[in-house]
Amino acid sequence: MLTFDLNATCGDARAGVIHTDHGDIQTPIFMPVGTAGTVKAVHQHELREEIGAQIILGNTYHLYLRPGCDILRQARGLHKFNAWERPILTDSGGFQVFSLAENRKIKEEGCTFRSHIDGSKHLFTPENVMEIQRIIGADIMMAFDECAPGDSDHRYAQKSMELTHRWLDRCIKRFNETEPLYGHHQALFPIVQGCQYEDLRKISAEYIASKEPEGCAIGGLAVGEPTEVMYQMIEVVNAILPKDRPRYLMGVGTPQNLLEAIERGVDMFDCVMPTRNGRNGLLFTAEGTINIKNKKWETCFEPIYKDYTLAYLHHLIRAEEILGLQICSIINLRFYLWLVGEARRHIIAGDYAAWKASILPNLGRRL
């Protein structure tokens, strides 16, 4: 069983521990995205020792296409394949099918699509997505959902949410019919949808809560809607989701987003922002953001990570050197993990809101 201990609350903000067979996760937590079985440009030992990552993500869509299920099964799962022995969460592949794949067609049965790699034709269904995640061996599996476009009208949003709910039932059925393949427990998290419609979000949260899941996810946010709408949806949903289970806000977001969502009772986050922005030379720090390509850093010989200076990092990114991508990725992930660690500390200390108010102006500053 995946279990969740709530250590402290501060308003709606929560500090807890998720227990998995691959170890504990102290929440709130940020999960670095390891799309194809690797957090881009970062070694596994750097994730553990430099960044303090407690859990990483894998993308079912990518892993299914490459290396593929045969190889992952022969490797006895992703943990063994990529030598990451801490917890892993996999998404359901739904989001990537909608954002990356070609010729996708959504039907009641599931979703057909063509691979963005070689154009080959595939079908994801709630059932086979459960089976794929069994093969990957993630500690936390996600239900197969449709992530409707952010600007969907109410009619489409409702239709899509209802499909997601029917798919959830099929996911749960297949999940219960199958066993973990490698001897460790796997949890299934359903996903709340409903776009930016409060009534739909409530219906969806109630539906998800009624399944008594080991944890709950909130999907379909940060897809273009105003930030305040996202926060409002989180509040609506978290008022309904069970308090004794971890809550995962999918694909979010900026450091500010994390702190606001933590204040509203979210426990888990993932986002490509620290790594993707890092590879573009955008650094997150406790004092603000740095565009390392700016000429102002050219002669700033202050160290930013190990003995590497801002001037050196400016040079590396300007020269498109791989080491620049490596260093920026580590810096940003370290910062994200530091931020959620600080959030946890202040929830436990009981001064989360004051701390958040004090750090927010810094986070938005451009250095």
Add this chain to the structure above:
Amino acid sequence: MLTFDLNATCGDARAGVIHTDHGDIQTPIFMPVGTAGTVKAVHQHELREEIGAQIILGNTYHLYLRPGCDILRQARGLHKFNAWERPILTDSGGFQVFSLAENRKIKEEGCTFRSHIDGSKHLFTPENVMEIQRIIGADIMMAFDECAPGDSDHRYAQKSMELTHRWLDRCIKRFNETEPLYGHHQALFPIVQGCQYEDLRKISAEYIASKEPEGCAIGGLAVGEPTEVMYQMIEVVNAILPKDRPRYLMGVGTPQNLLEAIERGVDMFDCVMPTRNGRNGLLFTAEGTINIKNKKWETCFEPIYKDYTLAYLHHLIRAEEILGLQICSIINLRFYLWLVGEARRHIIAGDYAAWKASILPNLGRRL
């Protein structure tokens, strides 16, 4: 002063120690190439701790163009700029001007060229190349030479060699007129040229030896000539170069090339092969070479570096993941440093030729 202690010889093979102000270098040694102030895809601490690099290269051409002399001077040299406190050798920029730059024109004065980055026009002369290397602060500076094409006829080869000798005199003059900028000693190594003509190589080696340099380099080899011709040229040259100074064979080569050249009295090597081939998924190991892209490695779950398996590395390189480039680069550099370390050990043990004969068949094997 850069000094050189010869610890042992085994036939013509030599085991020694080069003493520099940034530390000792045990020879024979391979020097990873850090073109633009970074060994591509490898952290400095990995060079030190995982790879055992004792000295790295910087390319004057690249560093001059980016970050440029102003910034390097403000950083107080490349060691401080890239946080590498062990020895650094810089080439003279000549080779890159001839291989990378556009619109190059060789004149008695020097060489004009256009930057491969932005097309800007520049002039390298023996004098300013000394000044640039003073600013970079390399422990070992190289004389400015013309690296003539491998298929040059005797007439051109002689003309080019004589120009290189005149340039050497100008290099030495400017070198002697200038001081190190950062308080550590810098040595100047002249370069033997002469293409594949024994008579020219002899003349050039004698000219270089007459300058009583702190170390000598052999340039213009491994540029397309048969391997046996290269070995023959090394023998001709090393019979003349001073025995009490280190000898550096520039830009060479395969593991087999290294062992043959060591047997013929070479002490120092550099080559992009381990890093460049590594980024293409070609691995060097003591049992032979591996093309990690081959399907045969797809399900080979043997670890190759840390806990990373061949199957995982196959996946990373196939998926064009940055981590794959990082791991392959480390594996190959580790192997090159291991190989020269073993060579040193066997020179000291007195069984170099036998060891070389035993390992050579492995090195040529494709796994």
